[in-house]
Amino acid sequence: MNALLLAVDVPPISNVTIWGAGPLGFNKTAAIYVFAALATMLVFMLGTRRKDALVPAGLLQNTAESGVGFVRNQIIMQTMGTDGLQYLPYLTALFFFIFFSSITEIIPFVQFPANARFGMPLTLALATWVIYNVVGVAKQGPLHYLKNSLIPPGVPKPILLLVIPIEFVSTFIVRPFSLMVRLFANMLAGHLILVTFAALSAGLWAAKVTVVIMPFSFGLLVAMTGFEILVAFLQAFIFTILTAVYIDSSMHPSH
Amino acid sequence: MALLHLLLAQAAADPTKGLTAIGRGIVYGGAAIGPGIGIGLVVGNAITAMARQPESAGTVRTTMFLGIAFTEALALFGFVLAFIISG
Numbered sequence: 001m002n003a004l005l006l007a008v009d010v011p012p013i014s015n016v017t018i019w020g021a022g023p024l025g026f027n028k029t030a031a032i033y034v035f036a037a038l039a040t041m042l043v044f045m046l047g048t049r050r051k052d053a054l055v056p057a058g059l060l061q062n063t064a065e066s067g068v069g070f071v072r073n074q075i076i077m078q079t080m081g082t083d084g085l086q087y088l089p090y091l092t093a094l095f096f097f098i099f100f101s102s103i104t105e106i107i108p109f110v111q112f113p114a115n116a117r118f119g120m121p122l123t124l125a126l127a128t129w130v131i132y133n134v135v136g137v138a139k140q141g142p143l144h145y146l147k148n149s150l151i152p153p154g155v156p157k158p159i160l161l162l163v164i165p166i167e168f169v170s171t172f173i174v175r176p177f178s179l180m181v182r183l184f185a186n187m188l189a190g191h192l193i194l195v196t197f198a199a200l201s202a203g204l205w206a207a208k209v210t211v212v213i214m215p216f217s218f219g220l221l222v223a224m225t226g227f228e229i230l231v232a233f234l235q236a237f238i239f240t241i242l243t244a245v246y247i248d249s250s251m252h253p254s255h
Numbered sequence: 256m257a258l259l260h261l262l263l264a265q266a267a268a269d270p271t272k273g274l275t276a277i278g279r280g281i282v283y284g285g286a287a288i289g290p291g292i293g294i295g296l297v298v299g300n301a302i303t304a305m306a307r308q309p310e311s312a313g314t315v316r317t318t319m320f321l322g323i324a325f326t327e328a329l330a331l332f333g334f335v336l337a338f339i340i341s342g
C-alpha cells in the first residue's frame with residue numbers, strides 16, 4: 001500500500017495489456033481512479049446539502065455550482081442548445097472525473113496522471129461512442145441516422161463513392177479513437193516532460209560542475225508544472241465538449 | 256541520477272537502440288509539422304476574430320478549442336506511434 005503513494009512508483013506502460021500484480025490487479029492507476037470517482041461524488045453530495053440556501057457558501061458548494069454552471073453555459077449551450085440540458089448530469093460528472101484523475105499529475109508524492117494509461121480514456125470514449133450512436137438511432141431512426149452521418153449534404157453523386165467510406169471511418173472509428181488518444185497522449189506527454197526535467201534537475205544537482213545550469217532546468221520544471229494544471233483542465237474540457245458536439249451531431253443532423 | 260545512468264548504460268550497450276530512437280524522432284517530428292501549422296492558423300484566425308469583434312470572444316474561444324482539438328489529434332497519433340515503434 002505504501003508503494004502506491006510513491007511518486008517514483010509508476011505502473012509500466014505494459015500494464016495497458018498486462019493485468020497488474022496484486023489482488024484484482026489493483027495498482028496506482030486504479031487507486032487514482034477510485035480517488036477521482038469518490039472526489040466527484042463527494043463534491044456534489046456534500047456541495048448540494050444546503051438545498052434552500054440562496055447564496056452559495058463553502059468550497060464544495062461553490063465548486064459544485066460553478067462546475068454545473070460552467071458545463072451548462074460553456075459546453076452545452078455552446079454546442080447543443082437547450083435540447084442538450086438532459087445530458088447535463090452526465091457531462092458534469094464526466095468533466096469532474098477526468099479533471100480529478102488528471103490533476104493528480106501535479107499533486108506532490110502522487111505525481112501520476114491516471115489518464116496516462118489508456119484503459120479509462122478508452123472506456124470513456126466507448127461510452128461516448130455508445131451514447132451518440134444510441135441517441136442518433138433513437139432520434140432519427142436507424143436508416144436516417146446512417147444516411148445523415150454517411151452522406152454530407154450537397155455532394156455530387158459520383159463523389160459519394162469516395163465520400164461514404166471516408167465518412168464511415170471518420171464517424172464510427174476515428175471519433176472514439178481520437179477521443180481516447182487525445183486524452184491519453186496529452187497526459188502521458190505532460191507526465192514525461194515533468195519526469196524529464198525532474199530527472200535532469202536531480203542529475204545536474206548531483207554533478208558538481210554543471211550545477212550552475214540546474215536553475216534553468218528547475219525553473220522550467222516549475223513552469224511546466226503550472227502548465228500541466230492548464231492542460232488537465234483543458235483536456236477535461238475538450239473531452240466533454242467533444243462528447244457534446246458528437247451527441248449534437250446525432251440529435252440535430254445537418255440537412 | 257540513477258535514471259540517467261540507466262539511460263546512458265542502455266544507450267551504450269545496444270547500438271540498434273540509437274536507430275530506433277532516430278526513427279521515433281522522425282515519426283514524431285514528421286507528425287508534428289502539419290498540426291503545428293494547423294494550430295497556428297486556427298489560433299491566429301481566432302485572435303483576429305476576437306480583436307475585430309470582442310463581444311463574440313466567448314463563442315470564438317470555444318470554437319477555437321474545438322479546432323485545436325481536432326487539429327492536434329494528428330500530432331498525438333504520431334506521438335503514440337513513436338512509442339509503439341520498438342527496436
